[in-house]
Amino acid sequence: MSHRSxxxxxxxxxxxxxxxxxxxxxxxxxxxxVGIDYCFAGMEDRECIPIFxxxxxxxxRIWATVVKAKGxxxxxxxxxxxxxxxxxxxxxxxxxxxxx
Numbered sequence: 001m002s003h004r005s006x007x008x009x010x011x012x013x014x015x016x017x018x019x020x021x022x023x024x025x026x027x028x029x030x031x032x033x034v035g036i037d038y039c040f041a042g043m044e045d046r047e048c049i050p051i052f053x054x055x056x057x058x059x060x061r062i063w064a065t066v067v068k069a070k071g072x073x074x075x076x077x078x079x080x081x082x083x084x085x086x087x088x089x090x091x092x093x094x095x096x097x098x099x100x
Contacts, residue, residue, distance in 0.1 A: 023057065026057050030058070031089075031091050032056055032059070032087070034054055034057070034083070034092050034093070034095070035057070035095045036054045036080070036083075036094060037053055037096060038050050038067075038070050050070055052066075063083050
């Protein structure tokens with residue numbers, strides 16, 4: 001159904017939209033922030049594959065790897081250590097949602 005400017009319900013629904021705002025760029029002198037989280041690949045009717053993802057806000061670099069399961073498995077811990085080394089940052093903030 002298309003939007004009708006004369007319909008109060010259409011007008012109210014259109015105003016309720018929540019746009020996605022882009023985070024401001026990190027200043028050059030700021031300590032870089034690396035966000036880590038899981039995403040899942042797969043079909044709804046099949047088993048989903050967990051993917052561990054990291055992104056540096058300063059460099060826009062993205063790392064990703066397939067893992068067996070969410071959580072602190074030896075591979076995930078070692079991979080996170082490699083991510084820190086590979087980033088080249090001496091200091092950084094890590095952000096996550098504390099789920100895994």
